[in-house]
Amino acid sequence: MPILSYLRALNRALAAEMERDPAVCVFGEDIGIAVSNVTTGLLKRFGPERIIDMPISEQAFTSFATGAAMSGSRPVVEFQIPALLFLVFEQIANQAHKFSLMTGGQVKVPVTYLLPSSGSRVGWAGQHSDHPYSLFAHVGVKTVVPATPTDAYGLLVSAIRDDDPVIVFGPAGAIAHRENVDFDTLAPVPLGVSRIHRPGSDVTVVAIGHLVHDALAVAEELAGTISVEVFDPRTLYPFDWAGLHASLERTGRLVVVDDSNRTCGFGGEVLATAAEEMRLVAPPKRVTRPDGAVLPFARELDLALQPTRSQVRAAIEAVAKDR
């Protein structure tokens, strides 16, 4: 079977949707030359009226996409750098996201924001290493963080077809991931539906984005001693609470692995909801970036602030110790 890389999956999803629906277009910076390797070949195939290199004016082109989306287009806006989302938080959280409610349902804003490389890439330092998905889930923007190439394909397709703003975070740590896959089987993945990558009976590990792969590696290390279920929410908002509920009915123990800063990070929401509403037989744990983390430049310092496999393993062992 052919090999599908993560970025190639995003590229195939864009091409397929542009082919299917002439309203789909892409705005971004350096997308003509596909500097992020996501729009490769699309300029030649679909032309400069649909693959539009924008001036370095993120705030303007993000709201430009809102206006276009309100008027019949279905734009995908690519951001090369996750911290640009701080610059356009007004345009997404306060404009695009609010239009449907504020107009009493008169308009739809079908925009997709695509981050092909969010989170630490090690060595890109303080202003290129954020992974701000928790902010968008907090304000209620539909937020997806695919862990695998097939999910990246399927969730991006669903995001583009969705009639609301959707933000798609491709984690830098998942970009190198490849899958052997029959391309004919690639299909939309509905928003709000989780995926259990590995069933288990002792501990549920909720892992977000690239951390799914770390959780799977740790689950394998622990096989034979602790049976770990690896739960990938895939969509953070809306979250598949019913799926998590079912998993905790089986395990009763919970670890969350979340590449957000600890205070108000998404992992806290998972723990809180589980504590309020679900079956827990032991205190849950989370592994996150530290409070208020700003990633330093040097490799050792950057990595010191990322969730690690040994931390995940220690958390699993701690919640499972009284079995």
Place this chain on the structure above:
Amino acid sequence: MADSADLYRTVRLIRRFEQRAIEMVRAGVIPGGIHPYIGEEAIAAGVCAALRPDDLITSTHRGHGHVLAKGADPVRMLAELAGRQTGLNRGRGGSMHAADVSAGICGANAIVGASAAIAAGAAWSHQRAGHDRVAVTFFGDGAVNQGVLLETLNLASLRRLPVIFVCENNEFATSMRVRDTTAGTITGRAAAFGIPAQTIDGMDPETVLAAAARAVDRGRAGDGPTFLECLTYRFDAHHTWEYSVRPRYRTEEEVAAGSARDPMAIQAARVPAAARARIDDEIEELLDQARRFVDESPEPDPSGALDYLYADGLRGRTGTA
């Protein structure tokens, strides 16, 4: 093209709508207050008279005039200000977000300078679909120092979009005078991006209409954006909270001098008295009807507070579960 009586009707409607809305703010029927457009009516009336029903506008926190001039139903507009289910936005938008998309009104916007890029994107999308619609974005003098607006001037000029940038220079950004906030000139900003820019008398509806009509022709012909700086004066408060807070940023003498040229008087002088009286009566009758409609309209059901948040009807969890 609109005649003198049409322009007078629009100016008069906006003036009387605002005066009645202020009464309703004072009476507690309109929550949150409003940003009165009194004194600036010639701009909305003149610009929107140059537009077709399928052209688009985006507006500002001081947006009632634009929304009315573009053709929204004043009755449902007043109901919106009062937060009624029958309002334009079903009571979800209020004064600062009033919209009637079916009339080409893509929303008033409460963030200064924020709606220009939305108008530009809408103009682009319609142009791409082969329509010859133009989009007008209204903003005040305070917005000309907002980065996203300047970015949008560049983008609109670069792509020759049919966008008309209408700056309502009423001399104040809330309490701050243009001379204290704005280096260079307002039209100079547009000129820097290669956009034809003109400063016009924003107190005369017919002057505004003539300039807007030229800008619309340019846009429809594919010649790109135009920038109009309309000189005007805000006769009333920045916001109705001024009636209680009484901030002192301009003297009564200054307000009197600034209000000496009144767009309603200017346009009234061009309409025979009998015709004018008929128009005035029609407007009072309409606004009486609007007021009755507000009083008869239900307040929204609190259980629907998050209706319309998502196009697909997605419901998040409540605040307690």
